[in-house]
Amino acid sequence: MSKDQARPAAPGSPAAQPFGETLLSFAGRLTRLQTEILAGLDVPLTIRQYRILSRVDAGHTSLMALCRLAHRNPPTMSESVNKLVKQGLLTRETEAADRRTMALALTAAGREAQEAGRLALEKFSAELTAGLDEHIRADLLTVMHRLYSETESLLDDR
16 A cells, blocks of 8 residues: 555544544543643642633632533532632632622632643643644634534533
8 A cells, every 4th residue: 555545544543433423532532631731730620620710710700600601500519619718719708789699709829720720721732733734723713612602502401
C-alpha cells in the first residue's frame, strides 16, 4: 500500500467509530483530563467546584442562579457551595435588599484558586489545539458553540 492510500481504521479505534461515539468518547477524555488538571492544582478543585467559582466570579451570586446554570437541584448545589465555604473559597452573606436572599462571593483564596484553574485549563486547551490551523480552530469553535447550545436546550426541556 502506498503512503498516499488511506489505511482502513483498526476496529475499535476512534477512527472506526461513528461520529456520535467519537464525540462522546472525546468529551469523556476531555472531562478526565480536566479532572486531573484541576485535582493537581495547589488548591485541588473538582470540575463542579471550579465551575461554581467561575460562575460566582462572573456575577452569578445566588444559589438559585447557580442551580439554573448547572441544571442542578438546590440541595445538590447547596452541598457543593457549603464545601467551598468550609474550604474558605466562598463567603455567604445576606443581601441588604432582601434579608432572605444569600449572596455568594469569592474570597481571596477562592479568586486565586479559580484563576489557577482557568490558567491551567487555558494552557491545556492551547497545547491541545496548537497544531491546528486558525481557520480550523474557528470552525471548531462555531461547531462547539452550536453543539453546546443544543445540549443546553435539551437540558432546559427536562
